[in-house]
Amino acid sequence: MISRKIYFVCPTNPHPSGGVKQIYRMVDILNKNGFDAAVIHKKADQRETWFPNNTKVVHNPYLFKLIKYLDKKKLSISKKLKLMYLKKISFSIETDSILVFPEIYSSINKIEPFTKKVIFNQNCYYTFNGFPLGSSAEDFPYNKKNTLETIVVSEDSKNYIQTAFPNTSVHRIRLGINASIFNFSENKEKIIAFMPRKLSEDSTQIINIFQSRNNNSDWKIMPIDNKSENEVAEILKKAAIFLSFNHKEGFGLPPVEAMSCGCYVIGYRGQAGKEYFNSEFSAPVEDGNILEFVLKIEEATKVYDRNPHEIINKGRIASEFVLANYTISNEEKDIINIWNDIMVRAEKLE
CATH class of the missing domain: 3.40.50.2000 (Glycogen Phosphorylase B;)
Known part of the structure; x- marks a missing residue:
């Protein structure tokens, strides 16, 4: 049941970012527990180096260029040719895979439209960025049948998403603090x-x-x-x-x-x-x-x-x-429980 691939679309941040670190952490936890997960970055050989990791990373420049171009009403011939080239050199995302998007992207309905999606929403207050005033319910990926789950990281975010999108499935994970790094010192x-x-x-x-x-x-x-x-x-x-x-x-x-x-x-x-x-x-x-x-x-x-x-x-x-x-063990338990449930629902939608 957990053989289908899970790809986490990960933005590039010029500064250390807790949100990016959490994407890496979830991928590591999933792979540790028998899932097949990977971070998707834009550029070849790209990975975060400001924290130690051996996280599985793949690269797909076409996907990120598509995200950039989707907000434009009309593409020039040169941009269309650019997309064609990048699609040719990028790996094809399997139709039975699951794409995980952060909350910062507004056009995910149009990206691999037949592929099942999960939204890893680490800041609910960015949820409506990129959507114009007066957008219809159909514009929001949270209301789509192919959106299997919204994962959030606090009770405040859970209440926000449930209020904004009453019919979507949303679960909260308890983030874990790495006590081997962040631990008490009285030598202040x-x-x-x-x-x-x-x-x-x-x-x-x-x-x-x-x-x-x-x-x-x-x-x-x-x-x-x-x-x-x-x-x-x-x-x-x-x-x-x-x-x-x-x-x-x-x-x-x-x-x-x-x-x-x-x-x-x-x-x-x-x-x-x-x-x-x-x-x-x-x-x-x-x-x-x-x-x-x-x-x-x-x-x-x-x-x-x-x-x-x-x-x-x-x-x-x-x-x-x-x-x-906020323990690592609680975070791992929450992630595995949520993803086991996601996989069951993905199978039912086949």
Whole structure:
């Protein structure tokens, strides 16, 4: 039953991306458990290298060029010739295979229209990107018979998709944190870490206001950007505080990984983060409230300056919560259960 091939269409990202890492992770878990799965990238020899992997990767330039051209009303002769050439040099996708698309592509109804699809929706707030106002129900792949399943990564996303598309099948997987990399450390320093590519307009204001009001502070601000997975973990193990700039997230991995390393996390929940931002061990801030954010950083740094163990113990509780609820074993179990069900439904539609 699980012999049919599963292809995960994977976009190229110039920066490390949690969404891409999760695609790779799901492919690895499926292959480990007897499925035949592969990541599809655009270019030959392309694979992500910012985290260690031996994931099965194949390449299909025709598929990605087709995705690019489908949004155009009319193709020039040169573009048609380009498609013909790329189709000739690309492998043919088997008719009984399953194509898995991320939520960022809007034209998947037109790609291999007779092939069964699954949508791996890691940020529900991107679901309607690319669809014009007034699109009909038939335009959305979630309403198509050939769309076997929508897989999401949080309860917030599950509620979103079920509300938007009441007749679609949607299941949530519990993402797992790799505890061998992201684990608790009590050897904290006066470091405030954050991801600068997230809501930079907010982070610039917040950090500048904090530093302006605390110009004699010995706290170090440390941006995390273009780092490998292991490098990120090493910074988080040292940082006492992590700033979350979640914004309409499908899940929001960075603050969870920071919690796993024992950081006291301050900041935005981004909707999905409501399930793990707990005031017992973190400091949620109303989205967009710049001054509240600054004051909570000040409060946490003053507490740490008086008694570091008070903040470190909150980080310990956060780590215990994350490593109890977001485990690799739970993620694997959810993935296998969902894909076993998908395969049964695929057979019934034959």
